[in-house]
Amino acid sequence: MMDHLTSLENRSIFIIREAYFKFKNIALLWSIGKDSTTLLWLCKKAFFGTVPFPVIHIDTGYKFPEIYKFRDEYARKWGLDLIVASNLEKIGQGAGPEKSAKFECCNLLKTAPLKEIIAARGIDSLLVGIRRDEHGIRAKERYFSPRDDTFRWNYRDQPAELWDQYKSMEEENHFRIHPLLHMTEKDIWAYIQREDIPVCELYFSRSGKRYRSIGCAPCCGPEDSQASSVGEIIEELEGSRTSERAGRSQDKEDVYTMQKLRALGYM
Amino acid sequence: MDTLNIAIVGHVDHGKSTLIGRLLLDTGSLPESLREEMSGSGKESDLAFITDHLEEERRKRITIDTSQVFFQGEKRKFVIIDTPGHKEFLKNTITGCCQADAAILMIDAAEGVRGQTRRHANILSLMGLKHIVVAINKMDLVDWAEGAFQELASQAERLFEVFGMGPPSHILPISAQSGENITRTSSKMSWHKGPSLLAALEGLELTTPEEKELRFPVQGVFEKDGEKIIMGRIESGRLCQGKQLMVLPARKTFTPEKIFRHGEKERENYFAGECVGFHSTGAPEIRRGDVLVEEEMASLASSLRATLFWFGERPWQEGEKFLFRCATQEVGGRIAEAMKKIDPGAEKTVTKPSEAYKITHGDFAEARIELDRQAAVDLFAHIPEMGRFVLESGGLPLAGGIVTGIS
Ligand SMILES: Nc1nc2c(ncn2[C@@H]2O[C@H](COP(=O)(O)OP(=O)(O)O)[C@@H](O)[C@H]2O)c(=O)[nH]1
Numbered sequence: 001m002m003d004h005l006t007s008l009e010n011r012s013i014f015i016i017r018e019a020y021f022k023f024k025n026i027a028l029l030w031s032i033g034k035d036s037t038t039l040l041w042l043c044k045k046a047f048f049g050t051v052p053f054p055v056i057h058i059d060t061g062y063k064f065p066e067i068y069k070f071r072d073e074y075a076r077k078w079g080l081d082l083i084v085a086s087n088l089e090k091i092g093q094g095a096g097p098e099k100s101a102k103f104e105c106c107n108l109l110k111t112a113p114l115k116e117i118i119a120a121r122g123i124d125s126l127l128v129g130i131r132r133d134e135h136g137i138r139a140k141e142r143y144f145s146p147r148d149d150t151f152r153w154n155y156r157d158q159p160a161e162l163w164d165q166y167k168s169m170e171e172e173n174h175f176r177i178h179p180l181l182h183m184t185e186k187d188i189w190a191y192i193q194r195e196d197i198p199v200c201e202l203y204f205s206r207s208g209k210r211y212r213s214i215g216c217a218p219c220c221g222p223e224d225s226q227a228s229s230v231g232e233i234i235e236e237l238e239g240s241r242t243s244e245r246a247g248r249s250q251d252k253e254d255v256y257t258m259q260k261l262r263a264l265g266y267m
Numbered sequence: 268m269d270t271l272n273i274a275i276v277g278h279v280d281h282g283k284s285t286l287i288g289r290l291l292l293d294t295g296s297l298p299e300s301l302r303e304e305m306s307g308s309g310k311e312s313d314l315a316f317i318t319d320h321l322e323e324e325r326r327k328r329i330t331i332d333t334s335q336v337f338f339q340g341e342k343r344k345f346v347i348i349d350t351p352g353h354k355e356f357l358k359n360t361i362t363g364c365c366q367a368d369a370a371i372l373m374i375d376a377a378e379g380v381r382g383q384t385r386r387h388a389n390i391l392s393l394m395g396l397k398h399i400v401v402a403i404n405k406m407d408l409v410d411w412a413e414g415a416f417q418e419l420a421s422q423a424e425r426l427f428e429v430f431g432m433g434p435p436s437h438i439l440p441i442s443a444q445s446g447e448n449i450t451r452t453s454s455k456m457s458w459h460k461g462p463s464l465l466a467a468l469e470g471l472e473l474t475t476p477e478e479k480e481l482r483f484p485v486q487g488v489f490e491k492d493g494e495k496i497i498m499g500r501i502e503s504g505r506l507c508q509g510k511q512l513m514v515l516p517a518r519k520t521f522t523p524e525k526i527f528r529h530g531e532k533e534r535e536n537y538f539a540g541e542c543v544g545f546h547s548t549g550a551p552e553i554r555r556g557d558v559l560v561e562e563e564m565a566s567l568a569s570s571l572r573a574t575l576f577w578f579g580e581r582p583w584q585e586g587e588k589f590l591f592r593c594a595t596q597e598v599g600g601r602i603a604e605a606m607k608k609i610d611p612g613a614e615k616t617v618t619k620p621s622e623a624y625k626i627t628h629g630d631f632a633e634a635r636i637e638l639d640r641q642a643a644v645d646l647f648a649h650i651p652e653m654g655r656f657v658l659e660s661g662g663l664p665l666a667g668g669i670v671t672g673i674s
């Protein structure tokens with residue numbers, strides 16, 4: 001019998017390869033967080049040490065300095081074809097979480113530049129590191145999820161997914177591919193530990209606090225924690241019942257914000 | 268600690284989503300944020316909201332799409348798959364069932380076996396699920412009475428007989444809403460001598476399927492540093508270093524130079540479920556959709572018998588062409604003949620050919636499928652991974668099927 005993590009890994013690699021061979025122009029969305037970094041790692045494994053497609057980072061201009069440092073270091077080390085996309089115009093005009101509702105800010109600074117880069121590069125499929133256990137809405141996602149021209153996620157009518165037969169043919173704007181859907185937060189950390197995957201230092205405790213989820217500095221709050229290694233994080237999670245997105249402010253505005261954001265093409 | 272993927276199925280409103288909420292709540296697996304959120308939505312007591320997360324689902328108090336939640340029991344990890352009970356969302360129910368090793372069939376004690384109870388039981392049976400627990404829910408509505416339970420239990424047993432399934436692993440009385448006999452046995456039903464639902468789930472014994480012949484469908488050919496690597500996942504059997512393989516459907520033989528996984532030491536054997544690769548040196552031309560086997564043991568066929576279940580919104584049009592997808596194979600084909608049509612919801616079987624041809628949403632059918640070329644398929648009963656397929660048209664999956672005969 002295959003152990004738990006190995007079986008999760010094989011499932012992810014299978015999906016990554018299916019996407020690669022089914023689409024012409026695939027790319028990976030790298031937030032520099034632990035999940036998309038794990039996804040990147042799995043892609044390297046799937047293609048025998050290389051990532052044979054572009055890796056996109058949506059830069060809102062509000063990321064933590066540690067995120068930029070980590071991104072540039074590993075983009076170089078892993079020989080990534082890194083594309084940094086941002087809504088420079090809006091950032092220049094001072095768009096940001098202080099100015100507008102979080103919902104609008106995410107839409108302006110994340111979804112808009114993503115739309116632009118997808119159109120500019122003719123990307124037909126996007127690997128995204130979301131997981132079912134992150135949020136009730138994500139629990140309903142498919143592995144291959146079609147998005148139309150307006151990037152809408154038609155959650156009312158998702159294609160059937162049977163026995164690893166994923167939809168890919170219809171004239172859609174692009175597909176979101178979710179190879180980590182079946183992993184939990186604990187699985188991710190256990191896999192990071194087993195594989196010794198580097199992760200951004202923000203996840204580890206500094207002066208009694210650490211980030212459980214990282215993104216834009218103004219919208220992510222650290223939690224009280226003494227965990228300063230992957231092993232300690234795993235131990236901490238064993239005893240925890242708060243959600244990892246608890247520090248995320250966009251989830252708090254309205255119960256359905258996540259659904260609305262996702263429907264509009266948010267990751 | 269193993270993982271049990273378990274789907275909850277059954278008729279609309281029989282309590283599937285409520286049961287999931289109850290299981291999470293009573294095992295202390297409900298994240299704080301969900302509790303907050305439930306109180307935020309003003310419906311703290313609504314356990315179904317844990318999986319019914321879409322705004323539309325909550326407003327209409329129904330489940331539209333399948334979802335999965337995770338929790339850890341004492342002996343194993345659980346992935347609980349909620350599914351919608353409405354027939355109109357059948358494709359979502361099937362999507363959920365496909366990812367399960369076991370299932371709970373919910374039956375409302377006051378309503379008994381209904382249309383979707385039957386349809387779902389039929390789907391589970393077709394998919395070959397061995398472990399099915401029948402939960403007779405809402406026992407509070409029948410005053411926790413043993414007599415009512417016995418009556419429903421025998422209804423369920425008859426249902427399993429009709430579909431030619433083995434008996435259910437357990438038939439248990441519960442109340443999802445009030446939490447009776449979920450994580451502990453209930454004093455309200457002291458006549459029940461069996462386990463609580465959770466204890467039953469913890470105790471299901473998953474058997475490792477016996478090793479079958481090698482089936483290695485090729486996912487694709489990848490070029491790295493000017494060299495070609497053939498990639499795929501072993502669906503059954505084992506791939507051994509130095510053994511001769513045959514490429515189907517071309518029937519050409521070769522011996523791969525060495526089989527490997529990235530970042531691992533080479534091994535002598537690789538097993539079902541593993542994603543591996545090998546260099547193409549010395550191999551005949553290999554493409555995505557080819558299937559590698561050991562010797563000439565695979566059944567190549569262009570005509571096969573199958574049981575179909577139709578979840579497409581539009582009915583089958585006689586003579587129409589499909590894309591037949593089985594593992595990584597994609598071959599054109601058509602339904603040459605429909606011998607029998609079953610509507611399990613209405614308890615109706617039609618064998619008259621004129622009627623049988625009207626296969627429509629929610630129907631099961633026995634049919635003969637003709638493919639444009641030979642494909643490597645097996646009987647579902649022998650190698651499930653190579654004996655199940657999807658029929659697609661215009662990129663849209665319309666039906667699933669399992670192979671029951673090869674000619
Ligand atoms: N009386 C009673 N009602 C229940 C019980 N379990 C669920 N219900 C109710 O049955 C209705 C349908 O439940 P739901 O979980 O949405 O059913 P589903 O369609 O199978 O998911 C809701 O109003 C529940 O509160 C139970 O044990 N007893």
Ligand SMILES: [Mg+2]
Nearest residue numbers: 283284329330
């Ligand atoms: Mg429901």
